[in-house]
Amino acid sequence: MNTVIRLGEPDDKTLRQKTFRKQFADNLNAALDRRGAIPSGYGRVIGVAELFGVSQNTAANWLKGEGVPELFRLPEIAETLNTTIEQLVVGDRGTGAHVIDEHYTVIDVHGADDDESHALYTLPETLRELGLPNGIRMMQVFSDDMDPYVRSGDVVVYDPRINRIHASGVFILNIRDTLFVRRVQCGIRGDIRLICDNNRFDDELLSEADFDAGQPDDKRIDVVGCVMARILIGR
The missing domain is CATH 2.10.109.10 (Umud Fragment, subunit A)
Structure with a gap:
């Protein structure tokens, strides 16, 4: 049986997307904390931008929950931070969900x-x-x-x-x-x-x-x- 995770009210797509971005940001920051090489604060924005070859504006959006990486970047981010794509996306609420x-x-x-x-x-x-x-x-x-x-x-x-x-x-x-x-x-x-x-x-x-x-x-x-x-x- 497939697990379904609810990310917001079914009819509020904007809220769902906002929740999804915030969840990714929390998981990304947690993975960076575990890695211990990039401190929090503005230095983290610079570090993430350099680590993944993106602009500081893009890195800031990832870290603040205002944007998420493109699909093709997720395997690289997970491998670099010694975590999994599932952990980045759903965190400790891991699931075998297909939806x-x-x-x-x-x-x-x-x-x-x-x-x-x-x-x-x-x-x-x-x-x-x-x-x-x-x-x-x-x-x-x-x-x-x-x-x-x-x-x-x-x-x-x-x-x-x-x-x-x-x-x-x-x-x-x-x-x-x-x-x-x-x-x-x-x-x-x-x-x-x-x-x-x-x-x-x-x-x-x-x-x-x-x-x-x-x-x-x-x-x-x-x-x-x-x-x-x-x-x-x-x-």
Whole structure:
């Protein structure tokens, strides 16, 4: 059952947004206090601006609850402050919610082993503006085998509902219980080529049978999702 956190009166969107910004500011300041490297006061504004490469006005808005970071900045902020995105957004009221006050949705963010994940909360309209569907997930990459498309530390956004290969594209594949990003090229005779953009890694030529559900677990390749977007960290 999904948990729902109420952030204000259902009909008062302005109040909900104000509460959300204030909550983020409180959690950000608490994370900075735990880090202990940036004192409170105006020095904190300067420190946050320098730490995350934003203007002092933007940093002040984050710290005072008058603004929140863009979606792509949250993984970097969480990692730098040795916390999680969920802790920054909902604080000690951690939740596995897939809806926050029906105006916020959660995106699961995980690594290549998919056994540890955290949540990124955003507005549904943000997804629409980016041309992304609801239900997307994110995976952080820890390999350079797809460089320059993505590098270690970058994040790929994918749609888990696309779990079969019907056309060429970039996919998340489960190969022997490890997730990989691969460019998939479909041949006219049913052959499927898995391509690493980094030419230091070899491509792999497969057939449709390798993706068949009847294959043994140690040989079958599962399509986890189709990549819809990339978040390039630090570049």
